[in-house]
Amino acid sequence: MKTPDSLRSARWFAPDDLRGFGHRSRIMQMGYGPDDWAGKPVIGIINTWSDIQPCHAHFKQRVEDVRRGVLQAGGFPIELPALSLAEQYVKPTTMLYRNMLAMDTEELIRCHPIDGVVLMGGCDKTTPALLMGATSAGVPAIYIPAGPMLRGNWEGKVLGSGSDAWKFWDERRAGKITPTQWLGIEGGIARSHGHCMTMGTASTMTAIADALGMTLPGASSIPAADANHIRMCAETGRRIVDMVWEDLTPAKIQTVPAFKNAIAVAMAMGCSTNAIIHVIAQAKRAGCDISLDDFELASRKIPVIANVRPSGDKYLMEDFYYAGGVLALMSELRPHLNLDVMTVTGKTLGENLQGAQVYNHDVIRSLDNPIYAEGSLAVLKGNLAPNGCVIKPAAAEKRFLKHTGRALVFDSYPAMKEQINRPDLDVTADHVLILRNVGPQGGPGMPEWGMIPIPQKLIEQGVRDMVRISDARMSGTSYGACILHVSPEAYIGGPLALVENGDEISVDVAKRTIHLHVADDELARRKSARAIPEPRYERGYGWMFNRHIQQADQGCDFDFLQTGFGKAAGEPDIF
Template identity: 70%
Template sequence: MTRKTYDQLRSARWFAPDDLRSFGHRSRALQIGYDHADWQGKPVIAILNTWSDISTCHSHFKQRVEEVKRGVLQAGGFPIELPAISLSESFVKPTTMLYRNLLAIEAEELLRSHPMDGAVLMGGCDKTTPGLLMGALSMGIPCIYLPAGPMLRGNWKGNVLGSGSDSWKYWDERRAGKITETQWMEIEGSIARSAGTCMTMGTAATMMGITEALGLTLPGASSIPAVDANHQRMATQCGRRIVEMVWDDLTPSRVLTRRNFENAITVAMAEGCSTNAIIHLVAMSRRAGGDCAVSLDDFDAFSRKVPVIANIRPSGDTYLMEDFYYAGGMRGLMKTLADGGLLHLDTMTVSGQTLGQTLEGAEVYNADVIRPLSNPIYQEGALAVLRGNLAPDGCVIKPSAVAPHLLQHSGPALVFDDYPALKAAIDDPDLDVTPDHVLILRNAGPQGGPGMPEWGMVPIPTKLVKQGVRDMLRISDARMSGTSYGACVLHVSPESYVGGPLALVRTGDIVTVDVPARTIHMDVSDAELARRKAAWTPPPRRFERGYGYMFSQHILQAHEGCDFDYLETGFGPAIGEPAIY
């Protein structure tokens, strides 16, 4: 591999020439307090930091960025921190998914417009991982991802609590009258105990693991708990490594192939991934270009041959991400898959080694947390893709988190046109509903939500909760939190807001879901559907100005990854380097 020289670096075009424009760049750097020795002969490293005062998952990033800088300096680079939108999943309304592409745009343009030779991407909370990576892949300079890591286990009166999963569980118990207000408040103060992402196998843990499987993190980085000293050392190692990556010109295009993305899908299935993994990985693969693009069909094909072996909630019953780390973490899980012939070991990683080389010496220390392939917690993968006259472009369910009797189910639809109507009805003691009903929420997709909020885990009606019902079939064009569980069919595509078949179903129609057969069907004739379609009126436009207006004009459907059409690799030629005048 031929190493770059200083005059070949992007940053040298800003700082090195003896001209008036570079004089301005140097003088302004001096104004900040830097010296010529800070940048002369060195690569400039961007540290894209998604820290903010309200980003709970990234609250430790204020310190971690200093540890990244230390590593960059140790390796002879010049670190520059660039703040990026934080996208705090816990607080942003209506959903951070509305702003994932905004972060992708910001990441790409921050790197393109500044004198940056490489980047450390600091993320972890659900949409920050795909947002940062999508932008960095489009930009194309060397980059390495620093995952935030999971928080510590929750604990209430000796009971281990998991983010999200136990919130839903105990909320139902409170609605059923089995948890007091005092106990509920105790749980509230016990479930999130430290910095870091959700410690269940939610979207954050899923996407951090996928990124390691892609080869875009240091080996083992994705499962280190956020407050573990190993996480601090990993941050510094990221800083050192990105400097070497710049000199070696190890860009994403030299790391990623379709085989990397197939590894990512394999790991997603084995770890019991969030349903959100499909949307994000499809979008990332389409940004990577070439033959990298994956589809819903790829996910379904891999789900039939890759079992769930990570015994982590919500697919598992007991363990959380802290346990997963102690059991061998992502390297242990991938070593298990590799020994079973399920991974491409010749794929490159940002470490400069192949995946196979990075897995040498990896072990599993607790075979109940990371199961052998011969003893999975679920025989097929975590996700299944269904198609039929209700979802011609596909929809998604997480079979490993579904009550078994609902994997094949027919029942009458109970339809809600929006989330406020759903919420108002769910607690109605006189609601005409039985456990056999199929609850349907529509107008909650990419355009209808707007932004495809996490409304897909439709609550069980209170009257049924009090009868002991804890799962029933629910269908929507929304998403759900990766920490959720239950018989929720999600991402129905095309969405109802743009006239997809979900817009045509009526209360009382018989709906059938057959997960083993991968089908979803409403028992309505084609002629009747055509009559309903002719009578359908599009809902009013959600946005009239600003970012939301742009979003609604360009957002793709769920099966296409919900990227903006004009940001995908195939939309048009890539922009060249910015001119320096």
């Protein structure tokens, strides 16, 4: 247990010396007095709000709710703005900057007089980035999910963010939706603050944070516009103060069993493929040995039981919350969970699940009545992806789960855009579309380009799915027979770089295999003839990114930020 004189912030404010004088006088400059901070935990509130972050638009108010809770519990709140990663606007991809936000978070905590921290995020990369940074910093931390937005609406139809955008865009390409109707979809698909209300990356990663024990129980399911979200924020502010006194740090919560719980929940939710990259990165920060094998093992035994788009066929996150939310889903998953793990409540997961129940058994199914009999994701390996690649079988047409077809290769995103709608493109629905040089280094940053558009000539014929392979990612709201995260990536010489138009490729999801039907000696010949691409960056953050980014199967973290890379310098003794 902590005492007032053992608080980290006391190093700044308690000493009767010149530096202590400087710290106290400057905080008094802002209108505070000794009664505000003396003997109280200083709580950092790391806020990823910005004017161009629609998912976090309500954080201006929510930070005040957190502050209220901190004050009620006897803490001293300090808001610290951090890098805001707006998925819709940051180019080429927010993934390029996930690690930057993680570094921002870690250093904000390390260099300020912070005893505990509340992390405010929700949009795709903000959840893993904030948790990665706080985990490395090592002070008590608790996460506030932004919450999903309300259901979309257009002409009496319920719209799901992302998923329905792709669906209706194809219908517009096919000439079945007018410009006026399209404007109505644009105005109706995102009608409140909050992140995507489908089971995209945002909902996936906040649910994972919840299952990991890093949020108040069930916090991830609460819609952003619901009054329960306001109350949750205030309660989080109160709880972090107690966590400081209890010295309940992320290391005591984020254990291997906790990460395996999170993976089980993700599989049952119909999670985004992005979950694999982020969870592996988070686990490595916590010093936990989690790999693709853990996802594959869970995939074989955990069915999809959340009937939420895009893996489900009907419901959205708002429905999921009113059906009982993530606590209800975890109560169904009890046989597959370690219930003894610690959580931010200071109680075990089993204790947190007491009283949880399902209120709508079509939204949250039982284990014996799943949406999909296996987990949300499958890990494939073979000569095209020696270190693995990922597919979301529940969101693909079943006929493509075992398929052989000829390759049609695009060497870059611009090349794909230029060619994909050509009426004379030599392509059939049985072809395997390949987009390469769009991985961690090649993208750069591994953009969400893996849901390669169906060629225009096939769209007009009614085709809506094909096998597509890339070293990119795709949005968690996307769907289709998209094989992603091919590792190692083409840009650094992975086998994907050696595929030529017309090569046969076989995929067998049941057997977890992917195979390029080209002889080894021919692949060796192609490799020796391959030109080494120029570096994407020659200066700045991008230069550092390209030299230190790990591959997809390793979580795409910087190697120098991993636990065990080297000894930290610690805090300078400058007080």
